[in-house]
Amino acid sequence: MIVNKFINLKRRLYMLNTVIETQMQQLASKSLDSSNKFGYDKSTKILYCYLLWAKKTSNYDLVKEVTKELSFEEKFDLKTIEFGEEYTEDDCVRAVREIVDNNNGINEWMYSSPSSLNKLVTKIINLKDGESFCDFGSGDGKLLLNVFDAAHKNKFNCKYTGYEINAKQVLVSKCLMCMLNVDTTIINCDFMRDIHRGQFDKGYLYPPFGLKYSIDEWDSLKGIYGDLFTSRTESELLYLLKALENIKENGKLVTVFTTGAAFRSSGMLARKYLVENNFVEGIISLPARTLGFTAIPIDFWILKKDQKKSNVIKMLDASNNILDKGSKIAVELDVSTIIEEYNNNAKCVSIEDIKKNEYSLSINIYEVEKLTDSILNPVNIEDVCKIEKGSQYTISKFKDQISNTPTDYQLLTSINIQDGIVDYDSLPYVYPDPKLLKFKLEEGDIVVTTKSTVVKTFVANDLPDRNIIVTGGMIILKPDTSKVNPTYVKMFLDSSIGKSEFKSIIKGNTIGFVPFKEFKERMIISCPALEKQNKLSEQYNNMLWTINALTKQLADTKDELANIIENSLNEGE
Template identity: 25%
Template sequence: MADPRDIAILVLYLLALRKRSESDTSDSTWQTITATPTVEGLSRPLIEAEAPNGVDRSVPTRVVKLISPALTDSMVVELVSTVNNIQIDDYGDTASVIVDRFFGLGGRGDLSALSTSNSRQSALLINAAATTLESDTTVFDPACGIGGTLLRLYNKQQNLALIGNDIDGVAVTIAQLHAYLAGIPATFTHSDSLTSEIHGELRSQTIITEPPMGMRPDRDVQQNVLARAGFDAAGALTSDELFLYMALSNLTPGGYAYVLTSTAAGFRGASQQIRQELVARGLVEAVIQLPSRLLPYSGIPTLLWVLHRPVGDPETSLLIADASTVSDPQDEIAQWLTDLRAGREIAIPARRLSLAELITNDGSIVPPALLRAELEEDEVREDLKKAMSALSSSVKKLRDLDLDEQIVERVPSSRSFTNLKQLIDTNAITRIRKPFLEGRDNAPKDGIEAFMLSPAKSNRQPKKVKATEADLWIQDGDIVVPLHSMGSAWIFKADGNNWVVSPSIIVLRVNDPDLDPQYLVSCINAPFNEPATKGSAIPRRDFKQIQIPELDHDQQQQLTASLEKLSSLKTGAEDLAQQAAAAEAAVLNAVRFDNRPA
C-alpha cells in the first residue's frame, strides 16, 4: 500500500500543475497530461517540466517513482480525470481540504503529528504569537512539519516573511505545494534544525514551533545547540528542551519565541540548572500549563513557553499560569497573555514566580504545583463540617434501605427467550425510524424549537435545534437505546419540552401491555447482551442479538422491583464512598491548615 503522504504529494502536485497552466498560457504540461492519461503519459511530462515556484526540484522525480510501481493506466485515467474535473474556486482552500483529509484529526496514527492548519496546537501558537506580531518581520518555524501553522498565520497577518524548516523531507514537500497552491510567499527548507547551519545566521522577530518531544539527540548536537545560544549544561537534554535554546539563538533582540514542549521540560532534573539560568537572564516571559489531549497524536499535557530576548535590563522572574482544566485554551490564550502582561487578573490560576522561589523549588516550573492555593483556616473548618454532615446523610440513606430484609426474594427463571427483532416483527414493540438529521438541505430556518437528545445521559445543557412537525417527537415512556453499546438504554421521562433524537439513538415504543418497559431496559443493558468487540471498532447493537428472557408480567415486575432495590443500594454505596473520600480529604486538610486549638 502506498504511503498516504506520497498520495497527498501526487494529488497536490497535479493540482499545482493544473493551477500553473491556468495562470501561465505558455505552460502546456497539464494539457499534455490530460491528453494522454497513462503511466507513461503522466511520467514523461513530469520529468521534463520544471517544478512550480517554491517547490524543490527533486519533487517531480519523487512523484514519478511513486507512479510507476503503484499505479496502472486505468488508475491514472481516473486520477487525472478527478483532478481535472474538481470545481475549484480557490486552490488554497482545495489544498487545505486535501491536507486536512490526510493529516488532520481525521488522519490516522503518526500522520496527525504533522499539524495541519486546523489543529488546536497550531491555533494556540498562532493566537499566542499574534499578541506580539509586527508587520514586515520574519517568522520562523524550525520544526514546521507540513507548514500548517505558518500558512494559517499568513491568513491572520500577510505582511510577513515566513520561513519553515523540518527534518522530514516529505512533510516539507507538502508544505511547499500547499504554499504554492494557496499563493502564500513562504519558504520551506529540508534539514535538521538542531545540526544544520542552513538557517544559522537567520534572526527572526517571531519564532513559533511545536518540536518533536522526548527524543535524545547526541551529546555533540546538544553542545553545539547550547553553544550557539550562549549556554552550557552537564546533563543530557531532550529534543524539545533543545529547541528552546535553538529558538533563542535565532531570535532578534526584543523578539519572542512561542514553543510547545512536554511538561517534562519544566521539571527534569538534568535541566534544572539551565532552566534557572534561562530565568536569571530574563529570557523566559511566561510558562503556561496546557491540558492533556491538546495534541491529536498524544495524551500528554504540554507547556507553552514564551521566550523573549530583552533589549534593556532583564526581568528575572516569569509569569506562570495553569490552563490544565481548560478544554479549548487556543481560544483564550491571546487574552490571557495580554492581561498577564498588563498585570490584570485572568480566569485561570496565575501569578509571577521569582528567581529566588524558582531556585528554592529546585528549578521546577510546574504551574499546577506552584499555583496550589493555601487553604484558609475558616474554610478548612467549614469544609470539614460539610463533609461530615454529607457522610452522615449517606450512611442514613443506606440504613433507610432496610437491608435486613431479603433484597431479592426469588429470582424467576426462563426456559425460553426472544430477541428485540422478533418483538418488533410481531408488533409487540415499535422501532421509531425517523431521527433528526442536523445540517440537512431542507432543515427549517424558523421551525419548532426542540432539544436534541444525547446518546449518553448527562447534566450538560442539551443542544437546541429547529425541527418540524414531521420530525420524531419522543414520548413519555419511550425506550431510548444508544446505537453503540457504550451507552446504557433508559426510559424517557417527559418534561414539557419538545425533544428529538439524533441518528445515534434508537427509540422503542412498547405496544404489548404484557411487556414491562423497565424490564426490557434491564435486559438490553444486561451483560449477556453486550456485543463482542470487532477489532478497534466501537460495538454497535444488533437487535437480532439482544436476547429477552420470556417471563410473565408479574414475574417481570417482581424482578424489576428487586433490580430497583439493587440499583438504590449501588447508588447509596457509591455516594457513601464519595462522601467518605471527601471527609478523609477534609480531615487531612484540617490537620495541615487549621492551626487553632480544637
C-alpha cells in the same frame, strides 16, 4: 430566494469536490506505488492537488520532484494528460485549503499542529509589518500559512521561513505555498546540526518529545550549553536554547513542551539559565489532548529577548479553557479567553520565588501557593503525622510468597483501595515474615497511594486481627491524635485544596508519582480545633456509612433483578 442560493452554492461545492477528487484519482492511477494512491494521507492529497493546479496554471516548477515522490511512471508527462471533468485554479486552491484544515488521523498530527493551537501561536506571535518569522520544524507548512493569513489580512509585508528535517514534508509545504502564492523559504535541514541559521523577529518551536540522543550525539550537540545538562532526557530544552540563538534582540519565541520540562531536576540548570538571562516571559498550562496524538498535558512557553529586566514571570492555568472537547483526537482551545486571561489576569510569580523552588516553572506549584495562603490554621503535615514509606516491594515481588490458605499476614496494594474503603477479606495472604512487620498497618493509620493516575487515601478503621502489610507505591501517615483526627486528615487530602497540593508535587507526565520528600516537606493542611475536626469526621463517617448501605442495597437489588425469572419459576414448582 436566499435559501435557494444557499442550496445551489452547497450543491456547487459538492460537485467541485467530486470533480477534484475524480482528477486526483485519475492522477493516482499513473503511480507505480499503490501506497500513494489518492486518499492515503493528507500530504499525498496535497501533492496530487498541486499537480492539478500545475496543469491548470502551467507552473511546472515542482512537478518533477512531486512525481518522483509519488513514484509515477518514468515517461509520465503532466502536459499531455487530459482530464474529462472541467475544473479551475480556484477549485484547486479551495480544495487544498480544505485538505490543510482537516486533521482526520493521528498520524497527520505528527507534521501539523492542531488548528486551535496554531491559532493561539498566531495570536501570541502577533507578527507586525516588516517582521520575519521562522517555524523551527515547519512540517507541512500549516502554521506558516496561518501566520501568513493573519499578517496578510492586515496588509503586512513580512518574511516567512521554515526549517524541516523531513524531505517529503518540505516538498508538501513548498507545493502548498506555491499554490497559495505565499512567499516563503523552506529549508530541508536539521537546524540542531546544520548551519542554516538566520535571525528572526518571531519564532515557533514544536520539538520532538522525549527524544534521547546517543551519548556521542548528545555531547556534540550540547556545544556551549554542555554545563547546563545532566541528562540526555532534556533534549527539548536544548532545542529551545538552539532556537533562541536564531531570535533577534527584542524578538519572541513560543514553544510547546510536556509539563515535565518545567520541573524535572535534570533540566534545572537549563531553566536557571533561561530565567536568569531574562528569557522567560510567561507559561500557559494547556488542557490534556491539546495535541492530537497524546493525552499528555502540555505547557506553552513564551520567551523573549528583551534587554529590559523583568522581576516576574507570568503564569496562567488554562487547562479548562476549552470551547469544544472535539473528537477523540483533540480538544478545541478557547483561544480568545486564554489571550485575554494571559494579558490581564495571569499570576505574576517573582523571580525570587522561582529561585526558591529550584527554578521550577510548573504552574501547579505557584497556583497551590495561592491556595495555601488562604488555608486557616495551616500546618505542615509532618508536624501532625509521622510519615513512613510502605514496603519497597510491589505485589509482583511477593508472587512466590502468596499463600492459598489463610495466614496472619495479608498484603494491601493500591488496587485494593476503592472509594476510600478496603475489603480486608479480599486481600491476598502471604507466608509469615517478621521482617514485614515494620510495614504493618495500625488502627487510625492513613494510607496514601503514590503511583497511580489518581491519588487514593484510606483510613485504617476496625482492622482485623491480622497483620496488614502496606506494599510499595504507598505512604503511611501515623497521625498524632492529640492534634488531628485521622478521618479529618483524609478529608482534607481528598478536598479540592488537597488535590491541588498533590498536583503541585506530582512528577511524571502520564502516570504520575508523589515524591516522598516533597510530600513531607510541602504538604500543608488546615488544622482547626480538634473538637471541630471530630465533628466534621463524624458527619463524614455517617455519610460514608449511608453510601455503603445504599451501595449494598443496590447490589442486592440488581442480583434479585437478574434472578427474578429463575426465582419465580422455582416458586411455581
